[in-house]
Amino acid sequence: MGEKFDIGYVFTFFPKLAGTLQTTLIIVGGALLTSLIVGFLVALPRLYKVPVLQRLSQLYASFFRGTPILIQLFLFYYGLPEILKLVNIDVSRAPVLVFVILTYGLHTGAYVSETIRSAVASVDRGQVEAAYSVGMSGYQAFTRIVMPQALAIAVPVLSNVILALLKDTSLAFSLGVMEMTGKSQTLAALTNHFVESYISLALIYLVISMVLERLLIILERRLLRHESRAADPFPVFRRERFRRIRQWFTRERSVRLREEAQ
Amino acid sequence: MIKLTGITKSFGRQQVLQGIDLQVEKGEVVVILGPSGSGKTTLLRCINYLERPNEGRIEIGDFEVDCGRASKKDIYALRGKTAMVFQHYNLFKHKTVLENVMEGLVIVQKMPKETARRRSVEVLEKVGLGEKLDAYPSMLSGGQQQRVGIARALALNPEVILFDEPTSALDPELVGEVLAVIRRIAKEGITMIVVTHEMGFARDVANHVVFMDGGVIVEEGAPRDIFNKPREERTKQFFKRIMPEPAYSI
Numbered sequence: 001m002g003e004k005f006d007i008g009y010v011f012t013f014f015p016k017l018a019g020t021l022q023t024t025l026i027i028v029g030g031a032l033l034t035s036l037i038v039g040f041l042v043a044l045p046r047l048y049k050v051p052v053l054q055r056l057s058q059l060y061a062s063f064f065r066g067t068p069i070l071i072q073l074f075l076f077y078y079g080l081p082e083i084l085k086l087v088n089i090d091v092s093r094a095p096v097l098v099f100v101i102l103t104y105g106l107h108t109g110a111y112v113s114e115t116i117r118s119a120v121a122s123v124d125r126g127q128v129e130a131a132y133s134v135g136m137s138g139y140q141a142f143t144r145i146v147m148p149q150a151l152a153i154a155v156p157v158l159s160n161v162i163l164a165l166l167k168d169t170s171l172a173f174s175l176g177v178m179e180m181t182g183k184s185q186t187l188a189a190l191t192n193h194f195v196e197s198y199i200s201l202a203l204i205y206l207v208i209s210m211v212l213e214r215l216l217i218i219l220e221r222r223l224l225r226h227e228s229r230a231a232d233p234f235p236v237f238r239r240e241r242f243r244r245i246r247q248w249f250t251r252e253r254s255v256r257l258r259e260e261a262q
Numbered sequence: 263m264i265k266l267t268g269i270t271k272s273f274g275r276q277q278v279l280q281g282i283d284l285q286v287e288k289g290e291v292v293v294i295l296g297p298s299g300s301g302k303t304t305l306l307r308c309i310n311y312l313e314r315p316n317e318g319r320i321e322i323g324d325f326e327v328d329c330g331r332a333s334k335k336d337i338y339a340l341r342g343k344t345a346m347v348f349q350h351y352n353l354f355k356h357k358t359v360l361e362n363v364m365e366g367l368v369i370v371q372k373m374p375k376e377t378a379r380r381r382s383v384e385v386l387e388k389v390g391l392g393e394k395l396d397a398y399p400s401m402l403s404g405g406q407q408q409r410v411g412i413a414r415a416l417a418l419n420p421e422v423i424l425f426d427e428p429t430s431a432l433d434p435e436l437v438g439e440v441l442a443v444i445r446r447i448a449k450e451g452i453t454m455i456v457v458t459h460e461m462g463f464a465r466d467v468a469n470h471v472v473f474m475d476g477g478v479i480v481e482e483g484a485p486r487d488i489f490n491k492p493r494e495e496r497t498k499q500f501f502k503r504i505m506p507e508p509a510y511s512i
Binding site for chain 2: 124126127129130131132133134135136137140144145148149152225226227
């Protein structure tokens with residue numbers, strides 16, 4: 001059993017945990033970059049229906065979406081050096097962080113590729129034809145017309161993926177990486193104040209998540225600024241409803257006033 | 263001058279165009295009529311290679327291409343000489359009205375931004391949208407969107423503008439404004455090939471009417487001849503079906 005609960009520890013742990021925030025963010029940042037590159041490359045063969053590569057990219061996505069991230073971490077950390085040893089490449093001295101970032105990158109990449117694929121497919125084909133008709137090349141049509149719109153469509157889904165990635169990095173501790181979760185375990189064990197340590201940890205994750213969410217919403221708004229409010233029937237409908245309610249109130253009151261006057 | 267010779271196109275086993283020959287003089291407005299499935303839209307899309315014809319020749323001005331073995335360069339050259347107005351407008355949704363028109367000028371024709379801007383504003387004013395430069399397509403009515411589509415095509419200064427049923431997706435009360443714009447630019451002597459179901463428009467504006475059915479040109483000629491005394495049985499049937507009221511011809 002731990003020591004008696006003492007709220008003071010939550011605050012003393014806070015700066016200590018925040019000191020390892022850097023490691024967590026390095027994993028998130030590195031993995032995100034890897035996943036965007038990998039996800040994009042893997043999405044291409046499926047978008048353009050390249051025969052063999054298409055199957056391979058499906059296989060890749062099923063593996064990383066169908067197995068637990070913890071198992072993937074173990075497989076990469078313990079398995080990959082063994083396989084590479086067979087072809088005479090020694091990676092036993094490579095820092096753990098490299099394996100961690102690689103695994104998270106590939107894991108997240110599987111989700112990113114699915115997101116990109118569906119986002120690109122949802123930009124209507126007519127705009128591509130219009131781009132061709134004004135004389136653009138396939139590359140120009142993709143980068144100037146399809147990509148910007150696909151990105152805007154993908155951002156809400158990518159936000160989920162990024163938040164999931166942030167929280168998943170807590171498992172990197174199982175390979176001995178001293179990121180936030182690892183640090184909180186250590187602090188808890190040293191002081192015997194387990195609950196305080198985890199509360200402190202949860203608060204930090206929550207704050208970062210909220211900040212990220214906010215930033216991504218701003219990004220989404222900016223990318224979707226071409227979707228006019230007028231095209232969205234809901235606000236109009238709501239405005240109309242408010243007007244009716246106000247009318248109802250004012251009429252009611254005027255009736256009541258008249259009755260009182262009589 | 264535009265000259266099509268022996269254009270054929272099939273989708274799978276179905277032959278949609280069975281050897282089309284068509285000649286369009288400079289400044290002419292050609293209207294293509296025909297029942298749905300007659301291949302008129304496909305023919306239009308073959309002219310700028312949105313569909314790849316199986317065989318045939320396309321000549322525009324002094325440029326000439328053999329469709330059987332057109333290279334990428336030929337296709338870009340062909341698209342550089344044509345512009346298209348689509349049934350569903352197909353505006354770039356993430357770009358403003360002005361950017362929609364400027365895009366081709368800046369990216370494809372490599373025009374300096376300022377020149378492109380001036381040209382685009384001028385064309386947009388011509389179609390009556392000088393006030394809407396910074397609006398996004400989603401804020402516009404269908405008729406306004408289609409006028410942006412026309413401006414986008416017109417700005418490129420093509421040898422011919424291809425109209426693919428430009429008013430079919432519009433509410434009836436918006437058709438007029440779009441037809442009025444097309445009429446106005448027709449008067450400026452721009453060569454146009456128009457696929458449409460607007461008979462009144464075809465009658466007033468066309469210099470030449472082509473009636474297609476089953477992937478071939480059944481009959482062509484001056485609008486007065488085609489509308490008033492069609493020679494072919496198939497053409498008579500078609501007009502009878504779409505203009506059944508005798509009041510129409512009075």
